[in-house]
Amino acid sequence: MDDGLQSIGVFAARARLSAKALRLYDRLGLLSPAYVDELSGYRYYRADQVERARLVALLRQLDMPLARIAEVVEADGAEAADRLAAYWADVETRVAGQRTLAEYLRGRLSGRSSEMYGKFEVGTVDVAEQVVLTETRHTLADELPAWIGASLERLTAAARECGGVVGAPFVVYHSEVSMESDGPAESCVPVADEAAAREWLARHGRTWETRVRVEPAARLAFTRITKAQVAHPQILAAFEAVEEWPAGRRLEVAGPCREVYFADWDAAGPEDAVCDVAFPVR
Template identity: 80%
Template structure:
């Protein structure tokens, strides 16, 4: 006897897995998988045979699960959507998921175009749009936070850490120069840095006192960043996104080599503009390398 066979069940409204699969336009194998994953449980399971039975009212949920799986939606998110039922809550969950998918695909598309340019030998053409200059930066006292983190965590952390440090700087004589982030080692999807967020302050004594009173618990420190000559290129808010910013870093590295200079320290991003107020085409950041 197969699982599709008609057997005596308490409720004649129940459908065998085969009949239900036909109505839902799915396979019995898929229904067994949904049951195992906790996405769609049978209305009744025969204790003796183990056969599964479903109600006609479960057809729409079965079809919904199948379509959500076609979107490559993670199982946990599918469970949230189907549990929300029909209505705005479920639609909002789906919308949020798909917005993230589109953002990820857009980033991957840009990365693919960037890599295509590199692999085809057109790197020099990509670098031409970045004008590189040098600037002498005096030594400055900074309060800083250092964190090991991956590339996906970086944008949120930069905004949060610089916000905390700028707030602290107001009690340390004020912000003395543009905040910056130093990359002491590579930050990528596989490498976690560390990165150091820095805000220059006007009053070193007040900064050290503030760190003693408030900052040690979250790893805030005070140090003197020495005078440096920086080779840098200025980029817009849109270019800060990955992988556009990679091309900016490489353009500066290529310029340093071409000019016969040497890198003299870890690279950095200097944020000189109000990020929230800036538009996509507004300059907001200098991508820089110390040189000698």
């Protein structure tokens, strides 16, 4: 055995870690001993492994997932720093969202719900029956925005072969979409020609859970918001404002909630693009 190796006890003291932590890092593949005695099972480390051991411990204090810790410690110099920066940017985005959610919940718990809902102007609109080309998916909240954009792009391209798009695209939430609940959600694009849409579907099969259906005429209770308000929990407050709308107490919710997007949604800025959040009512 190399005389330059240190026992796990000596190495743990130098790295300011416990032997238990070193065994965990070994088991996780983050820091393996330089040598393991086959007979005794004793672990030995090199002095130049101290820096890696301390780095792993510090990254663990950031609540960094083990897989991302491995990416950082295996990278070199600037790349490792960039990986850490990317992780921390994700953390700050998540914490900012949680901070906003906490403020929203404080308002609800303190009885200020009506004050929050009063920020939204709610009305009703009658929507005629329409043929829609749809795509349905079970998805969690973190994947939802990307899927909505991609699915509506696919459906819009298909609609051009079915007489064109004849109404605002919308997404129906058949059940809650959150980090614990995966819906499903259904992207919908109104098309001009039902026969052409069904022919298109027959040619393309059921890729992406696509289908054609007739959306019945309905009265929608809705409020209009900007793209900047779509982030959770602002959009949650908008939906609840529609549900708690005073006039809505004389109406009965008749279907799942939805978001209706307008033509300039993707191109416009966060304060200019608008969508309706709505419930069918009767």
